[in-house]
Structure formats: C-alpha cells, structure tokens
Amino acid sequence: MSYLPTYLPGGLPIPVPENDGLDKPYWDATRRGELVVQRCKKCGTFQWGPEWICHKCLSFDVDWHKVSGKGRIYSWERPWHPVHPALKEHGPYIVVLVELPDAGNVRMLGNLLGDPKQDVRIGADVQAVFEPHDDAKPPFTLVQWKLA
Template sequence: MSNYILGQTPPVEGGGDRPAGGGAGYYLPEGLPTPLAHPAELYGPYWQGTRAEKLVVQRNPATGVHQWPPQWIAHDTQTFDLEWVEVAPKGIIHSWTRIWHPVHPALKDAGPYIVVVVELPHAGNIRMLGNLLGDPMQAVVIGAEVEAVFEHHDSAEPPFTLVQWTVPKG
C-alpha cells in the first residue's frame, strides 16, 4: 500500500467545488490506497491533533524553533528534547502545481487537482504539503492565505483525519 492522499471535500460557499472523479462529495475518488500513518511513536501526536481538528508540530523548547516533518532529534541543536505544540491552522501558499496526469489508476478520471506547499509564518516558516480544495482550475497565487480543513475518515481502519487547504472567502 502507498501513502496516497484521498479526502472528502466539505461544501464550499458559492460553488466552485466539485467532486473529482469519485462519488459525490469526494475530492479525490474512492479506490486509492488508504494513507498509512507513520510510526505512532513519532507521528502519533500529529494524527491525534488532526482528529481533534488541531494542527500540531514539533518545537524545540530551548530555542523555540519549530520543525516539520517530525524527527527524533531537534534540527537546530541535535538534542532529543522536543515538544508538540498547537499552531494556527493558517498559512500562505509557497508553491503549487496542478496535477493533470494520474499517479494511480483510481485517478484516471480525477484530474486536474491542485497540490500546494503551505508555509506557516507563525511556526518558523515550516512548510506542509496538501491539496488545495475548490475549483481545480482556480487561479493560484503565491503568497495567498490559506486555511486548513480537517477531513475525517471515520469509517477507515484505523480512522484518520487529513489536513487539506482552502483559500478563505472574502
């Protein structure tokens, strides 16, 4: 099994959101392999946070430096003293791409869709990857503000929640 991202899109005001290939309400189609969580010891706090609709990342308490993805040691001091802290689920688009070609057979009718690299300025400018929800042909602007959307997959075994991104209205 591979770590492909799939998700269920919440409704977006004013339209512009459409299921991409799969059943009604799915951002990406059914049939993709279920994402596999990384070792619970390392990524456990992150996955627990997403289930509670909180975005949590590691931080070195001695220096205040945030880091992503999770590691056993602090990047800046090479020590094992790390803590998990909640950060605002908001960021800015650092980079993006529109995916046109399927990377899995279940995606053959799902394109295009948008993947963004989101920078979190309030967390030391660490960057996360995710899908940008909404119209797959929308104009994407580097530096645009985005907000996290927590997609719950309660029927999966084990249940999990993915972090996707959306441009706030207004």
C-alpha cells in the same frame, strides 16, 4: 476548526502513523481538528517533517505545538496525470506547499480545495480544513487547504 466532505476518491492508501510512532501525535491531532507541528523545547525551533532530534540544536527534547492552521501558498502545482490508480478520473487537482507563519515558516504539502482550474497566486492566504475518513480502518483525518 472546519470539517469538509471527502475531497479525494476512495481507494487511496490510508495514511497511518509510522511504525516508530513519531508522527502519531500529528494524526491524533488531525482527528481532533487541530494542526500541530513539532517544536524543540530547548531552542524553540519549529520543524516539519517530524524527527526525533531538533534540526537546529540537536536536542532530543522535541514536542508538538498546536498552530492556527493559517498559512500562505509558497508554491503549487496542478497534476493532470494520476499519481495513483484511484486518481484515474480525478484530475486535475491542485497541490500546494503552504508556509505556516506561526510555526517558524515551516512548510506543509496538501491539496487546495475548489475549482481545480482556478488561478493560484503565490502568497495567497489559506486555512487548514480537516477531512475525516471515519469509515476507514483505522479512521483518519486529512489536512486540506482552502483560500482564506
């Protein structure tokens, strides 16, 4: 488990579990420095984003499974223009779509840490790192990515 100082500036909306509680186990796990992905207990299929029903067999018996946080870059982009007022002076930055081999190759979005003008290679190995925001109300932890 790797923790890091804040990468993004303050003032962004605080991510919290949806009102229905579906993604609460994910946010709880990030607070512990763990990455979890939904997995069907009936057919074993991993899925992301969270749903009440398995995407493959339509079972309602889905649970959360801890994964290593090791992945590879499937796609990426380098935003130069702010997508939120808090990011006005915080560009460019790199957003990656990460494929998780030990979770059925589901894909998650996140920021790639490091030089925002670095060369990014499709297929590069990355590792999840956890960015705690303990002073937020409520506290939360973001998953970011670094080159492995």
